[in-house]
Amino acid sequence: MAKYIIKRILWMIPVMLGVLIIVFTISYLTPGDPVITILGSGYTPEKYAAKAAELNLDKGYFGQLGSYIWGIVTRFDFGKSFYSNLSITGEFARRFPITAALGIFGCIIMVVLGLPLGILSAVKQYSVLDYTLTVIALVLAAMPGFVLAILGLVLFGVRLRWLPITGLDTPKSWILPLATNAMPCVAMIMRQTRTNMLEVIRQDYIRTARSKGLSERTILWKHALKNCLIPIITVTGGMVAMVMAGSIITENIFNIKGMGTYMYAAIMQRDYPIVNGCVLLIAFIVCCVNLIVDICYALIDPRIRARYASSGKKHKKKAHKEVT
Amino acid sequence: MSLLEIKNLSIHFVTRYSDVHAVNGVDLTIEEGKTLGLVGETGAGKTTTALGILRLIQKPQGRYESGEIIFKGKDLLKATDDEMRSVRGNEISMIFQDPMTALNPILTVGDQIAEVIHLHGKCSQAEANERAVKMLEMVGIRAERAGEYPHQFSGGMKQRVVIAMALACNPSLLIADEPTTALDVTIQAQVLEMMADLKKGRGTAMLLITHDLGIVAENCDDVAIMYAGEVIEYGTLERIFHNPKHPYTLGLFGSIPSLDKDEERLHPIEGLMPDPAALPAGCKFHDRCAYATDECASCEQELAEMESGHKVRCARVMKGEI
Numbered sequence: 001m002a003k004y005i006i007k008r009i010l011w012m013i014p015v016m017l018g019v020l021i022i023v024f025t026i027s028y029l030t031p032g033d034p035v036i037t038i039l040g041s042g043y044t045p046e047k048y049a050a051k052a053a054e055l056n057l058d059k060g061y062f063g064q065l066g067s068y069i070w071g072i073v074t075r076f077d078f079g080k081s082f083y084s085n086l087s088i089t090g091e092f093a094r095r096f097p098i099t100a101a102l103g104i105f106g107c108i109i110m111v112v113l114g115l116p117l118g119i120l121s122a123v124k125q126y127s128v129l130d131y132t133l134t135v136i137a138l139v140l141a142a143m144p145g146f147v148l149a150i151l152g153l154v155l156f157g158v159r160l161r162w163l164p165i166t167g168l169d170t171p172k173s174w175i176l177p178l179a180t181n182a183m184p185c186v187a188m189i190m191r192q193t194r195t196n197m198l199e200v201i202r203q204d205y206i207r208t209a210r211s212k213g214l215s216e217r218t219i220l221w222k223h224a225l226k227n228c229l230i231p232i233i234t235v236t237g238g239m240v241a242m243v244m245a246g247s248i249i250t251e252n253i254f255n256i257k258g259m260g261t262y263m264y265a266a267i268m269q270r271d272y273p274i275v276n277g278c279v280l281l282i283a284f285i286v287c288c289v290n291l292i293v294d295i296c297y298a299l300i301d302p303r304i305r306a307r308y309a310s311s312g313k314k315h316k317k318k319a320h321k322e323v324t
Numbered sequence: 325m326s327l328l329e330i331k332n333l334s335i336h337f338v339t340r341y342s343d344v345h346a347v348n349g350v351d352l353t354i355e356e357g358k359t360l361g362l363v364g365e366t367g368a369g370k371t372t373t374a375l376g377i378l379r380l381i382q383k384p385q386g387r388y389e390s391g392e393i394i395f396k397g398k399d400l401l402k403a404t405d406d407e408m409r410s411v412r413g414n415e416i417s418m419i420f421q422d423p424m425t426a427l428n429p430i431l432t433v434g435d436q437i438a439e440v441i442h443l444h445g446k447c448s449q450a451e452a453n454e455r456a457v458k459m460l461e462m463v464g465i466r467a468e469r470a471g472e473y474p475h476q477f478s479g480g481m482k483q484r485v486v487i488a489m490a491l492a493c494n495p496s497l498l499i500a501d502e503p504t505t506a507l508d509v510t511i512q513a514q515v516l517e518m519m520a521d522l523k524k525g526r527g528t529a530m531l532l533i534t535h536d537l538g539i540v541a542e543n544c545d546d547v548a549i550m551y552a553g554e555v556i557e558y559g560t561l562e563r564i565f566h567n568p569k570h571p572y573t574l575g576l577f578g579s580i581p582s583l584d585k586d587e588e589r590l591h592p593i594e595g596l597m598p599d600p601a602a603l604p605a606g607c608k609f610h611d612r613c614a615y616a617t618d619e620c621a622s623c624e625q626e627l628a629e630m631e632s633g634h635k636v637r638c639a640r641v642m643k644g645e646i
């Protein structure tokens with residue numbers, strides 16, 4: 001298992017390199033000369049050459065790619081913004097923790113709310129509670145995040161004045177951004193959990209568990225839940241990407257100085273070094289989430305664990321099937 | 325007093341669109357330590373009867389319309405959920421039709437056996453684990469495999485695990501629903517033999533559900549033939565095999581049934597069993613019966629005692645016309 005994890009981590013290197021090359025190439029090929037954009041009209045050839053050299057844009061494709069990779073690998077340096085001349089790495093260090101906190105809390109809310117509500121909904125199938133939760137989930141899942149955010153803002157921020165409408169300065173101010181970011185995911189996790197749970201409790205092995213005289217609670221927690229989690233882990237992994245995409249909107253609406261606003265502004269200004277850096281960071285996070293998802297699978301499902309173990313040490317393959 | 329007495333048991337599956345009469349007025353008796361064979365075509369209601377005994381009928385559509393299930397003098401249909409749970413797996417346990425899906429894929433087989441011992445055996449987890457391993461050895465699985473998961477076992481071994489689980493708490497009644505149908509022919513005999521041995525050693529009574537007359541001949545003391553949710557013939561193995569009366573039973577055995585001849589399989593009978601959602605009036609078998617008269621199509625038949633230890637649900641047999 002440890003071997004498998006190390007292998008997976010090593011695999012991330014070529015994947016990240018691939019993403020890096022693709023991202024860099026796209027921005028390289030994008031029409032428009034950043035130097036002219038920055039200098040505006042009325043520059044001299046000397047000024048142009050100086051700026052191009054400063055931005056590393058005078059070296060040709062491979063030269064630029066090489067020094068970009070070198071900078072990231074050796075100094076964790078993503079370059080500088082075309083416009084503000086601020087170091088991107090420094091900006092990341094300031095903004096990423098905010099977005100990460102929003103994302104992590106969002107995922108926690110998503111699991112802590114979505115999972116139990118889904119289970120409840122399944123166990124009490126066709127009850128009033130089930131129908132109510134289903135309707136709420138459908139509405140939340142169907143409503144785009146920004147609509148939810150604006151509705152929340154207008155109702156709780158402007159009308160009722162319960163919650164602040166911008167920033168993240170007080171604990172209270174976290175409520176609206178977190179809620180609007182996490183709610184659609186809560187709804188989806190809930191629906192998924194309900195479906196899986198209903199599927200699992202129809203299985204033969206649950207009937208076997210009942211025939212043993214186990215209490216409904218033991219059946220639910222010991223026999224059904226883990227089986228039901230396997231597909232949910234996949235969905236949760238996917239949700240992480242959704243939460244991150246959602247953070248662009250949320251942060252802009254609530255004016256939060258995180259990665260979302262940074263990236264949004266950079267895209268609007270065509271500040272390619274920032275965009276590239278953000279994309280790389282997102283790719284890295286997605287890779288990590290995938291790894292975590294796979295590890296979770298293995299922890300829960302012995303069939304998958306066995307596959308990992310055997311792919312790690314093929315030579316030690318045991319003949320498992322004994323003739324009965 | 326018999327160990328289990330089922331009286332007039334009826335179970336229907338009611339949905340918005342249909343009302344399936346799966347079990348209709350079934351009477352069965354199982355004596356302590358004896359084996360009752362329950363035979364019938366697919367859809368006859370055998371599994372439903374078995375699940376009915378343990379109150380494991382699928383809710384909310386499955387309903388008990390009538391009946392009593394007297395186990396050791398107590399009516400299980402009147403027992404509380406708690407009482408029922410202490411019966412399940414402890415006094416009555418069940419082996420299901422398909423061993424491939426009967427075990428939880430994410431728990432070790434040892435765990436799954438120990439669980440039931442720990443629950444009913446009133447012993448520590450460690451002791452339960454120890455006893456689980458002993459059970460595994462008893463069904464011919466090496467002790468060190470207790471920590472393995474179901475996917476690491478073959479079908480035959482899974483069924484052995486299920487059997488070990490079912491017998492772990494020394495139940496007085498074992499319900500085996502086609503325990504070997506899903507298995508390879510070569511291991512069917514082995515598994516059955518093992519079950520018979522274990523059962524004999526412990527004095528466990530058994531309700532053995534099967535399609536296979538050979539299995540019935542070798543394992544059962546009494547036989548009940550089921551058709552469209554009713555028991556249509558019921559008696560000792562000897563009586564049913566040497567002197568079958570009901571036209572349906574006769575059909576099952578082919579023309580000349582014999583305990584000695586190789587009558588392994590049920591013979592197909594012309595026609596289909598009626599749809600349990602729309603059962604005909606009168607005798608349920610009349611439209612496939614070679615001896616049917618107009619009366620058979622209109623009058624309900626009762627399961628009547630023909631001789632002691634032999635009951636038949638057929639008006640013409642009772643009148644001595646067949």
Ligand SMILES: Nc1ncnc2c1ncn2[C@@H]1O[C@H](COP(=O)(O)OP(=O)(O)OP(=O)(O)O)[C@@H](O)[C@H]1O
Nearest residue numbers: 337344346365366367368369370371372373382600
């Ligand atoms: N949960 C259910 N909902 C609706 N109908 C059901 C349900 N379970 C069983 N039935 C119906 O009840 C009838 C009896 O089914 P049962 O499973 O008891 O048959 P069986 O004798 O065990 O057949 P087999 O030999 O194929 O196992 C069938 O017509 C079946 O369609």
Ligand SMILES: [Mg+2]
Nearest residue numbers: 370371421501
């Ligand atoms: Mg069946």
